[in-house]
Amino acid sequence: MTIVDRSSEKSDHESVGCKRSPFTSGDVGMDGSCSSSWAVGPTMPSDSPRLKASGGCLGPMPGAAVYNSTQSSVERSKDCDDGIDLPQKVLFPAERLHLKWTQVHRIGAGLQNMGNTCFLNSALQCLTYTAPFANYMLTREHSKTCHEPGFCMMCTMQNHIIQVFANSGNVIKPIGVLNELKRIAKHFRYGSQEDAHEFLRYTVDAMQKSCLPGTK
Structure with missing residues (x-):
């Protein structure tokens, strides 16, 4: 006979470490504050040392998919010593791109x-x-x-x-x-x-x- 401790059982989502992150809503703030629209990965307590050290702004974690990062592509490239020169000209800065329609339009011709x-x-x-x-x-x-x-x-x-x-x-x-x-x-x-x-x-x-x- 097998004895199972029910209290130790986890849901399918918890067993693979897939939880809704505490940073699941909001966009990049005008003041440069950091949040992301969606994150998949293990949650982190609000008093975590890593969270405090980063000023409440977490970067990508292992097993996480994070969108709407506060850093522009140029700023991120400065932080990465990958040997690739910075672009001489940025045609369309990420912060100026609007992924959703900025105005309601009727279906065109x-x-x-x-x-x-x-x-x-x-x-x-x-x-x-x-x-x-x-x-x-x-x-x-x-x-x-x-x-x-x-x-x-x-x-x-x-x-x-x-x-x-x-x-x-x-x-x-x-x-x-x-x-x-x-x-x-x-x-x-x-x-x-x-x-x-x-x-x-x-x-x-x-x-x-x-x-x-x-x-x-």
């Missing part, structure tokens, strides 16, 4: 197929409804500071996204992007069937080049 352009339409729709990207584009911040005299993929995408949300309930032609198809990738041909993933990669690459000097 649909995109008309201009003849084997479903690859382009699907990629454009994915980018248009990526909240952090669309939030930035709708501020028109890039075009206000863009000094590119020729083709600029960022300006092209900004105009497209603004047009989509300005024509909610309608169907528009993505002419602005189609006219720049050869500049996005030289081997793309208007009217030819192309790969949506390939178009997306070249589009993102073209936008990055528009933000970096000397990459045209």
Whole structure:
């Protein structure tokens, strides 16, 4: 006969060390205070020496997944002696990215197929409804500071996204992007069937080049 001590039994979550962390709500404070949206891992008492030593702000722990860290990517890279040089220019600081929509929008316009352009339409729709990207584009911040005299993929995408949300309930032609198809990738041909993933990669690459000097 086997005797089991019921008091020593643990739930499945406790047995693997998965508990809701005491730091499970809140975001990065404007004053630089630290909290995280979600953490998975063993809890730590509020009077823990480690907690006191860090000023109430815990970094990632073994077996933990922590999001919304207070340190920017540049600050973290300073703390890590990995031999990698700091970036000369930070295009989009993490603290300025808004992962959720900053403004409520109605569903934007649909995109008309201009003849084997479903690859382009699907990629454009994915980018248009990526909240952090669309939030930035709708501020028109890039075009206000863009000094590119020729083709600029960022300006092209900004105009497209603004047009989509300005024509909610309608169907528009993505002419602005189609006219720049050869500049996005030289081997793309208007009217030819192309790969949506390939178009997306070249589009993102073209936008990055528009933000970096000397990459045209």
